[in-house]
Structures are given as structure tokens and as C-alpha cells.
Amino acid sequence: MEKHKSSSSTLFDEWSSHYEKDVKNTDKSNRYPFAGYSEIRRGIVSLIKNTKPESILEMGIGTGMISEELYNEGYKITGIDFSEEMIDIAKRKMPEATFFNSTFFDSIELIGNKSFNCIVFSYSIHHLNKNEQFSLLIALLDRLHINGKIYIGDVMSINKSKMDTLKTKYANSWDDDEYYPIYKEYMNKLEEFYSFSINIVSHCSGYMILTKL
Ligand SMILES: C[S@@+](CC[C@H](N)C(=O)[O-])C[C@H]1O[C@@H](n2cnc3c(N)ncnc32)[C@H](O)[C@@H]1O
Numbered sequence: 580m581e582k583h584k585s586s587s588s589t590l591f592d593e594w595s596s597h598y599e600k601d602v603k604n605t606d607k608s609n610r611y612p613f614a615g616y617s618e619i620r621r622g623i624v625s626l627i628k629n630t631k632p633e634s635i636l637e638m639g640i641g642t643g644m645i646s647e648e649l650y651n652e653g654y655k656i657t658g659i660d661f662s663e664e665m666i667d668i669a670k671r672k673m674p675e676a677t678f679f680n681s682t683f684f685d686s687i688e689l690i691g692n693k694s695f696n697c698i699v700f701s702y703s704i705h706h707l708n709k710n711e712q713f714s715l716l717i718a719l720l721d722r723l724h725i726n727g728k729i730y731i732g733d734v735m736s737i738n739k740s741k742m743d744t745l746k747t748k749y750a751n752s753w754d755d756d757e758y759y760p761i762y763k764e765y766m767n768k769l770e771e772f773y774s775f776s777i778n779i780v781s782h783c784s785g786y787m788i789l790t791k792l
Pocket residue numbers: 588591638639640641642643644645659660661662665681682683684700701702703706707
């Protein structure tokens with residue numbers, strides 16, 4: 580496994596042992612940020628199974644909560660994450676998967692000229708600022724087959740005013756270092772590269788599907 584660490588990965592290393600419990604509890608109590616997580620996972624996993632991709636790249640794979648079911652059904656998984664501890668947990672669940680302990684941007688070179696039918700970001704792309712998100716999604720075009728799809732599950736809204744409403748509602752716990760995807764912003768920036776659809780699954784979350792044009 581290749582190692583490319585950055586200092587902020589330490590936070591995720593520390594979170595790794597209780598991450599899954601935190602996600603499940605927050606989802607169960609229907610609170611920001613993970614309200615709707617299990618619905619997002621079900622939705623993305625079932626859409627992926629419908630298209631039967633040969634290869635799946637999960638960016639920010641964490642402990643493998645999304646990819647594990649797909650791995651168990653025989654899909655080829657490549658996982659990227661800059662937290663070594665998160666990857667260690669994912670690796671225990673998916674010993675034959677390929678992992679790169681790397682940042683999103685560095686991983687594009689590390690994975691070589693391999694390309695994928697399907698790329699997943701679940702609660703991970705928001706760790707980049709908006710310009711970085713758009714640059715990454717454009718850079719990933721070279722790693723995506725024609726008609727390949729990118730699934731993004733996250734805290735999400737249709738437009739900025741709905742996101743601002745959420746931010747006000749959760750003023751005490753809102754994380755200003757996370758930049759949640761807004762459907763209309765994504766469409767404005769990326770419509771020449773991808774077609775878009777969205778499923779909102781809770782008051783604060785959903786998933787978008789970007790199909791390479
Ligand atoms: C909130 S967790 C989500 C994990 C998993 N996708 C899930 O659905 O449970 C975000 C993950 O993204 C990883 N991550 C955040 N920023 C990253 C970056 N710039 N490059 C690589 N991994 C990153 C973190 O280490 C963490 O494992």
C-alpha cells in the first residue's frame with residue numbers, strides 16, 4: 580500500500596475507531612450531518628448493482644461502509660483515503676480490494692492509467708473547497724469510461740438558499756470547514772462534462788449522479 584499522508588488525516592485516524600457508531604447514531608436520530616445515511620447507502624449501492632460496473636473507485640473510502648456490500652458480491656473495489664487507520668479497518672473487511680493511502684488529487688496519478696465505470700464519494704468530497712471539488716471532478720473525467728457515473732452522497736441541497744436554511748437550523752453544530760454539494764452550483768459549473776440527477780433522501784442529505792457526457 581502506498582503512503583501519502585497529510586496532517587489533517589490525523590483527525591480521521593482518531594475518529595476511525597468510533598466513526599461507524601457515530602454515523603449510525605446520528606442517522607437514527609435524524610440529525611445533521613448523517614441523517615439519511617443508510618438511505619443514501621441503499622440508494623447508491625442499488626443503482627450501482629443495476630449498472631453492473633466492472634470496476635468501482637471509492638474516493639474517501641473510510642471504513643468501507645459503502646463498498647463492503649459491493650465487495651462481498653464480487654465487485655472490484657479500489658479505495659482511496661488519506662487516513663491510514665480508516666484504510667486499515669476497510670482492508671480488514673475487503674482484503675482483496677486495492678487501496679491507496681493518498682489524497683484525492685495524488686491518487687489520480689497513483690492509480691496510473693486505470694479507468695472506472697463508477698466512482699463514489701460518500702461524505703468525502705465536502706472536505707475539499709468548492710473550486711477543488713470542481714477541479715477534481717474534471718480531472719476524474721480521464722479516469723471514467725464514457726457514460727461512466729460518479730455517485731456523490733452527502734449533506735446536500737438543491738440550491739444555496741436551502742443550504743443556508745440548514746446552516747441556520749444547525750448553527751451550533753455546523754462545520755464551516757466542510758463544503759457541501761449544491762445541485763444547482765454543480766450543474767452550472769460542470770454541465771458541459773456531465774449530465775445530472777439528484778435524490779434528496781432526508782431534510783439535510785441526498786445523492787447526486789453525474790454521468791460522463
Ligand atoms: C466522513 S468520512 C466518509 C467515509 C466513507 N466514505 C463513508 O461513507 O463512511 C470522510 C473520509 O474521507 C477521507 N478524506 C477526507 N479528505 C480527504 C482527502 N483530501 N484525500 C483523501 N481522503 C480524504 C477521510 O480520511 C475519511 O475517511
